[in-house]
Amino acid sequence: xxxxxxxxxxxxxxxxxxxxxxxxxxxxxxxxxxxxxxxxxxxxxxxxxxxxxxxxxxxxxxxxxxxxxxxxxxxxxxxxxxxxxxxxxxxxxxxxxxxxxxxxxxxxx
Amino acid sequence: xxxxxxxxxxxxxxxxxxxxxxxxxxxxxxxxxxxxxxxxxxxxxxxxxxxxxxxxxxxxxxxxxxxxxxxxxxxxxxxxxxxxxxxxxxxxxxxxxxxxxxxxxxxxxxxxxxxxxxxxxxxxxxxxxxxxxxxxxxxxxxxxxxxxxxxxxxxxxxxxxxxxxxxxxxxxxxxxxxxxxxxxxxxxxxxxxxxxxxxxxxxxxxxxxxxxxxxxxxxxxxxxxxxxxxxxxxxxxxxxxxxxxxxxxxxxxxxxxxxxxxxxxxxxxxxxxxxxxxxxxxxxxxxxxxxxxxxxxxxxxxxxxxxxxxxxxxxxxxxxxxxxxxxxxxxxxxxxxxxxxxxxxxxxxxxxxxxxxxxxxxxxxxxxxxxxxxxxxxxxxxxxxxxxxxxxxxxxxxxxxxxxxxxxxxxxxxxxxxxxxxxxxxxxxxxxxxxxxxxxxxxxxxxxxxxxxxxxxxxxxxxxxxxxxxxxxxxxxxxxxxxxxxxxxxxxxxxxxxxxxxxxxxxxxxxxxxxxxxxxxxxxxxxxxxxxxxxxxxxxxxxxxxxxxxxxxxxxxxxxxxxxxxxxxxxxxxxxxxxxxxxxxxxxxxxxxxxxxxxxxxxxxxxxxxxxxxxxxxxxxxxxxxxxxxxxxxxxxxxxxxxxxxxxxxxxxxxxxxxxxxxxxxxxxxxxxxxxxxxxxxxxxxxxxxxxxxxxxxxxxxxxxxxxxxxxxxxxxxxxxxxxxxxxxxxxxxxxxxxxxxxxxxxxxxxxxxxxxxxxxxxxxxxxxxxxxxxxxxxxxxxxxxxxxxxxxxxxxxxxxxxxxxxxxxxxxxxxxxxxxxxxxxxxxxxxxxxxxxxxxxxxxxxxxxxxxxxxxxxxxxxxxxxxxxxxxxxxxx
Numbered sequence: 012x013x014x015x016x017x018x019x020x021x022x023x024x025x026x027x028x029x030x031x032x033x034x035x036x037x038x039x040x041x042x043x044x045x046x047x048x049x050x051x052x053x054x055x056x057x058x059x060x061x062x063x064x065x066x067x068x069x070x071x072x073x074x075x076x077x078x079x080x081x082x083x084x085x086x087x088x089x090x091x092x093x094x095x096x097x098x099x100x101x102x103x104x105x106x107x108x109x110x111x112x113x114x115x116x117x118x119x120x
Numbered sequence: 121x122x123x124x125x126x127x128x129x130x131x132x133x134x135x136x137x138x139x140x141x142x143x144x145x146x147x148x149x150x151x152x153x154x155x156x157x158x159x160x161x162x163x164x165x166x167x168x169x170x171x172x173x174x175x176x177x178x179x180x181x182x183x184x185x186x187x188x189x190x191x192x193x194x195x196x197x198x199x200x201x202x203x204x205x206x207x208x209x210x211x212x213x214x215x216x217x218x219x220x221x222x223x224x225x226x227x228x229x230x231x232x233x234x235x236x237x238x239x240x241x242x243x244x245x246x247x248x249x250x251x252x253x254x255x256x257x258x259x260x261x262x263x264x265x266x267x268x269x270x271x272x273x274x275x276x277x278x279x280x281x282x283x284x285x286x287x288x289x290x291x292x293x294x295x296x297x298x299x300x301x302x303x304x305x306x307x308x309x310x311x312x313x314x315x316x317x318x319x320x321x322x323x324x325x326x327x328x329x330x331x332x333x334x335x336x337x338x339x340x341x342x343x344x345x346x347x348x349x350x351x352x353x354x355x356x357x358x359x360x361x362x363x364x365x366x367x368x369x370x371x372x373x374x375x376x377x378x379x380x381x382x383x384x385x386x387x388x389x390x391x392x393x394x395x396x397x398x399x400x401x402x403x404x405x406x407x408x409x410x411x412x413x414x415x416x417x418x419x420x421x422x423x424x425x426x427x428x429x430x431x432x433x434x435x436x437x438x439x440x441x442x443x444x445x446x447x448x449x450x451x452x453x454x455x456x457x458x459x460x461x462x463x464x465x466x467x468x469x470x471x472x473x474x475x476x477x478x479x480x481x482x483x484x485x486x487x488x489x490x491x492x493x494x495x496x497x498x499x500x501x502x503x504x505x506x507x508x509x510x511x512x513x514x515x516x517x518x519x520x521x522x523x524x525x526x527x528x529x530x531x532x533x534x535x536x537x538x539x540x541x542x543x544x545x546x547x548x549x550x551x552x553x554x555x556x557x558x559x560x561x562x563x564x565x566x567x568x569x570x571x572x573x574x575x576x577x578x579x580x581x582x583x584x585x586x587x588x589x590x591x592x593x594x595x596x597x598x599x600x601x602x603x604x605x606x607x608x609x610x611x612x613x614x615x616x617x618x619x620x621x622x623x624x625x626x627x628x629x630x631x632x633x634x635x636x637x638x639x640x641x642x643x644x645x646x647x648x649x650x651x652x653x654x655x656x657x658x659x660x661x662x663x664x665x666x667x668x669x670x671x672x673x674x675x676x677x678x679x680x681x682x683x684x685x686x687x688x689x690x691x692x693x694x695x696x697x698x699x700x701x702x703x704x705x706x707x708x709x710x711x712x713x714x715x716x717x718x719x720x721x722x723x724x725x726x727x728x729x730x731x732x733x734x735x736x737x738x739x740x741x742x743x744x745x746x747x748x749x750x751x752x753x754x755x756x757x758x759x760x761x762x763x764x765x766x767x768x769x770x771x772x773x774x775x776x777x778x779x780x781x782x783x784x785x786x787x788x789x790x791x792x793x794x795x796x797x798x799x800x801x802x803x804x805x806x807x808x809x810x811x812x813x814x815x816x817x818x819x820x821x822x823x824x825x826x827x828x829x830x831x832x833x834x835x836x837x838x839x840x841x842x843x844x845x846x847x848x849x850x851x852x853x854x855x856x857x858x859x860x861x862x863x864x865x866x867x868x869x870x871x872x873x874x875x876x877x878x879x880x881x882x883x884x885x886x887x888x889x890x891x892x893x894x895x896x897x898x899x900x901x902x903x904x905x906x907x908x909x910x911x912x913x914x915x916x917x918x919x920x921x922x923x924x925x926x927x928x929x930x931x932x933x934x935x936x937x938x939x940x941x942x943x944x945x946x947x948x949x950x951x952x953x954x955x956x957x958x959x960x961x962x963x964x965x966x967x968x969x970x971x972x973x974x975x976x977x978x979x980x981x982x983x984x985x986x987x988x989x990x991x992x993x994x995x996x997x998x
Contacts, residue, residue: 038147039154056178057151061144062190069126069190082157086150087143 022063024106025049027072027099030091035078037086038064064089072098133191144187148180198509202516210520215981216489217521220482223889224525224572226882227478229532230471231568236533236561238464243560246449247376249316250411255418255446256380257283257408257425264405267392269432273408273444274310276428279421281413282314285406286380289397291388292656292851293338293348294361297844301653301851302344302387305379306397306404311389312339314411315380321345322356322371329370330391332401336367337391342375344387363396363656364849380409380449398658409449422446475568477614477886479576482521484607484893486580488982490514491900511581518577519570526569533557533565611890612934618883619938619971620945625880626963627946627956628873634955635866641796642691643732646682647826647858649690650839653851654819661817662747667846668724668813668821669743674842675825676726680835683826685726688818692862696799697721701809703763704773704786715777718759719798720809722816728793730824731858738770738791745790746814754791759807774809800865802954824858869954884971887934888978891927896982898923906986916987923986927979928972935968 025045030036033044041064042057067073072095078088091099133140152173159169177183210217245251257273259265267285274283284307291304309330317324320342329337338360340349349355359366367390379386393401412421425444433441490497500510537555654664668686675684689695698717702709709715725741728734736757745752753774760769769789776784787809795805813821827835836855843850854861899906906919946958956963 037150037154039151043158056183057155057176058148058178058180058183058186061147061183062186065187065190066126069129071125080154082154084150084153084157085146086154087147 021106022059023067024099024102026060026063026067026089027091027095028103030073030089031096031099035088035090037078037080037088039086040080041089067095071095130191134196140191144184148177148183151177152180198512199516202513203520205513206517206520209517213489216485217524219889219892220485220521221524221528223478223481223886224522224576225528225532226885227471227475228522228525228565228568228572229529230474230882231468232529232533232561232565233536234464234467234471235564236537236555236557238468239558239560239564240555241460242464244556244558246315246380247374252448253412253414254315254449255410255412255421256449257410258445258447259408260443263407265408267402267404267406269442270308270406270408272432273425273428274308276431277421277424279413279416279424280410282310283408283410284308284311284314285392285408286311287392287404287406288381288384289390289404290363290653290656291390291397292363292653292849293388294849294851295358297848298840299361299844299849299851300348301656301853303385304388304390305381305386306392306394306401307389308392308406311409314409316411317374317377319371320374321353322369324371324373325389325391330393332393334391334393336362336365336394336396337370338362338367338394339371339373339389340369341373341378341385341387341389343378343385345372361849362390362394365396367394381407396656398656410446418446418448474882474886475572476575477610477890479572480607480610481886481890481893482576483579484890484897486514486518486577487583488893488897488900490580490583491897511578514581515573515577518573518581522569522573522576525572526565530557530562530565533561607890607894608930611887611894612930612937614883614887614890615931615934615971615975616937616941618880618887619935619967620941621876621880621883622967622970623938623942623963624945624949625873625876626967627949627953627958627960628869628876630956630960630963631953632866632869632873635801635869638797638801638954640692640801640862641733641794644858644862645732645826646830647730647824648835648839649854649856649858649861650823650825650836650852651854652686652821652823652843653853654821654847657819657847657850659819664819665746665814665817667850671823671842671846672724672726674845675835675838678835678838680828680838681825682828683726683730683824685730685824686724686813686821687727687824688722688813688816688821690822690858690861691731691796691798692801692865693799700777701759701774701807702777702783704775709777716762716807718807718809720811722811722813722818722821724813727810727824730826733794733796736792736794737768738789740791741810741812741814743814745812747817749815751785751787751815752790752812753787754793754810755789756793756806756808757795758805759809760789760792762807797865884974887971888974891931891975891978892982895923895927895979896985898926899982899986903986903989907989910987910989911992919987920980920983923983924976924979927975931972931975935971938971939964939968 022045025048026041029041029044029048033040036044038060039057042060045060064073064075068075068089072092073089074092075087075089077085080086152170155173155176156166156169159172160166164172174180246254248254256263257265259269265285270283270285274285277283286305286307289304289306290301292299292301294300307325307330309325309327312324313326319339322339324339325337328334340355345351345355353372355369356371357368359368361367373389390397392404392406397404410421412418422445425446426441429441429444433439497510501507533555534557537557540555654667657664659667672684672686675681689697696719698719700709700715701718702715723741725743725745728740735754738754741752741754755763755769755774763769763774764772769792772789773786774789775786778784791810793808793810796808797803798806798808823839825835825839840852843852909919910916942964943959949958
């Protein structure tokens with residue numbers, strides 16, 4: 012899949028959703044996880060995750076702090092805030108609705 | 121909500137870039153380590169593991185760049201960065217920066233100055249509440265309206281909430297001994313209420329003050345209060361003597377309010393019916409100012425007053441009603457409005473032209489510089505700089521230049537405004553121009569500077585950014601042929617204009633110097649002049665003459681005084697009075713015949729001695745030549761030659777010819793005086809008649825006191841105490857030396873000389889910058905060619921000559937054109953000039969020489985730089 016606007020928008024949802032299911036996570040971990048979940052269909056530079064994380068942090072959906080990884084490396088961990096949780100629910104619902112509509116259009120008659 | 125929060129954070133992050141930058145580097149490094157660890161665990165060798173991690177991250181710097189765009193406010197950061205870069209660049213080229221800013225300052229300052237004068241006179245409303253509702257009323261096209269008509273309109277109209285009358289009246293204010301004339305306006309009781317103007321201290325004039333028999337009150341202007349009473353609020357409630365009557369100061373007007381007749385400045389306001397005023401209230405014609413009732417329109421008010429006028433005509437049994445026209449009240453004296461508008465339009469057009477020329481020249485400079493920056497720009501384009509970003513950057517530099525110019529122009533305009541406020545024109549009327557630097561002027565200046573930046577900056581910026589990367593890097597010379605041809609034509613024109621202006625200025629300045637050396641026919645040495653105005657004292661002529669006589673006697677006894685006399689009008693103060701005279705026995709002229717005018721004035725005995733103007737024949741007037749004695753006159757040589765050529769004029773008689781061909785009394789000639797200059801320095805000889813002041817009384821005179829010592833002002837104290845002893849309310853004003861007072865006649869010449877000199881220098885600077893720009897452009901374009909020439913052994917001096925030859929060629933063309941135009945232009949100056957011909961050879965040689973030198977210098981700087989081109993580098997460069 013190309014780097015499209017849809018991808019840009021959905022990346023935020025994927026990050027938030029991943030944080031919701033996995034708990035606090037560093038950037039690398041998030042990128043890996045998203046890649047795995049998407050079944051490696053999204054071959055995108057890992058680097059794009061960082062501007063997206065910064066945007067979410069500016070909007071107040073995540074907070075970050077430095078911590079230690081499983082492999083004993085220093086890394087910056089991102090955690091969902093309460094408004095972040097509400098945001099996941101909201102955009103997930105929106106997304107499902109959109110997907111449902113589009114699916115109905117594309118369904119064979 | 122989330123946008124606000126995000127915006128706030130981004131703004132905060134602007135100020136902690138360093139920490140965030142380190143944080144980001146750390147985070148990306150951690151990312152790489154984590155990924156490398158994983159890769160190694162998956163069995164890669166350490167080098168491959170790291171490389172793979174880097175690849176899938178997508179380039180550390182690229183990620184950082186994207187991250188930065190998300191952080192902070194990118195546009196603001198870009199602008200700040202461009203500003204910083206632009207400032208560094210301008211600082212590195214001080215000569216360019218100075219030239220560009222100076223040029224732009226001339227253009228911007230000219231426009232801002234014209235705008236702020238327009239603002240002061242036309243745009244700015246009266247400083248009163250709701251000025252849009254205030255109107256002036258004109259009867260049959262005139263502002264002056266009989267007072268009784270005013271009362272009628274005031275009482276009968278339905279649509280005006282107030283209609284007030286005002287008129288200028290002569291007023292003398294005395295306090296603590298010294299009496300001085302002030303510029304005063306008598307106002308009807310409605311005036312300040314109609315304007316809606318509260319006092320800054322005390323109260324203004326109200327209805328109760330404006331009754332016959334009411335105690336005298338006076339309101340002072342803020343400026344007069346500061347000047348005369350040092351802004352002491354204690355003066356309010358105190359008594360001052362006005363025209364010899366006790367008045368009470370009841371209030372001080374707000375500082376912004378100088379009356380409703382700018383640029384005439386009012387010092388004091390008194391009620392219309394205040395005691396002591398001349399002419400009497402009912403005989404004084406009024407200017408009318410009114411306020412339209414809320415809810416009524418100007419058209420409704422106009423219909424209403426027309427209706428009142430029609431009723432009035434009907435009552436008086438007249439066919440035609442007066443035309444009472446209402447028009448929105450501005451600050452400006454209405455009689456002056458159309459002249460002022462024309463003047464402002466012409467000045468505005470000139471200013472815009474100057475600015476355009478400045479812009480063209482700066483655009484030339486920028487083009488020359490862009491030519492030198494081709495490579496830098498090409499490199500930046502090749503590295504992926506966006507075109508929009510590049511234009512933005514080049515425009516930022518232009519905006520910087522124009523901002524500096526706007527700043528400098530503001531300083532110029534504020535300074536000029538201060539000077540204008542302080543200048544007092546020696547024309548007898550208290551005129552001052554308050555040119556405020558208010559928000560309107562500020563907005564205009566800012567807007568203009570942005571517009572200017574786009575005007576001169578956009579073309580070079582677009583052109584530079586339109587560079588082809590490959591040819592730019594290779595350094596091929598651009599095609600500049602047609603572009604420079606137009607610019608050369610423009611510069612030729614500029615040189616021509618500055619030639620005309622500077623030659624005009626030169627001729628005028630020379631004339632000014634010569635005028636000081638002309639023989640005036642009398643001496644101004646060591647003479648003090650003081651105006652003495654008895655018109656507010658309502659003296660009978662006999663009492664005034666008595667006062668003049670005793671004043672002369674008293675001063676003549678003072679050892680510091682060598683001569684003293686009184687004259688109606690000072691010579692060389694531009695004003696003069698003329699009348700028709702005939703010699704005794706001459707026939708009445710035919711009805712259509714116009715007699716040559718004879719000028720005249722009244723003088724006291726001793727006048728000729730005071731100004732060292734010896735009588736050729738006969739005697740001076742004596743105190744015996746009074747109202748009861750036979751009428752006598754002294755004539756000048758021109759008159760004697762006209763009436764009695766070749767004869768002795770003493771004892772001959774002449775008489776004036778009044779309207780309807782009535783003869784005046786016969787006047788016997790008792791003296792013959794030398795010819796002199798009477799009204800202006802440049803005038804042709806005039807026939808002149810002197811009357812004894814005691815036989816032709818004037819209430820406004822000038823006292824001339826010749827001091828024994830060098831310092832004529834030393835006798836001023838003696839004059840003051842002598843006048844105060846005779847009448848403490850007789851005002852002394854316009855104290856000066858005869859030398860200064862007669863200098864007024866040179867004022868038009870001085871103004872013209874100053875103006876043309878200023879404009880000429882501005883035009884010269886513009887032309888010089890233009891020549892510099894074109895030559896610099898040529899040098900930049902021909903760097904390779906010059907390098908080859910130098911490498912092949914061309915003497916640097918030859919290269920300089922080749923380059924400057926070009927600029928000298930179009931300078932010479934411009935000077936030639938300018939000289940032809942100057943010959944036409946200076947012939948118009950003929951009547952202005954004293955002692956020099958319009959084609960003064962000194963000026964016509966010196967000015968072209970100055971222009972050639974300037975042009976050579978302006979071309980020499982960039983041409984000289986060309987010879988320092990290192991041939992090797994120039995060749996490798998390309």
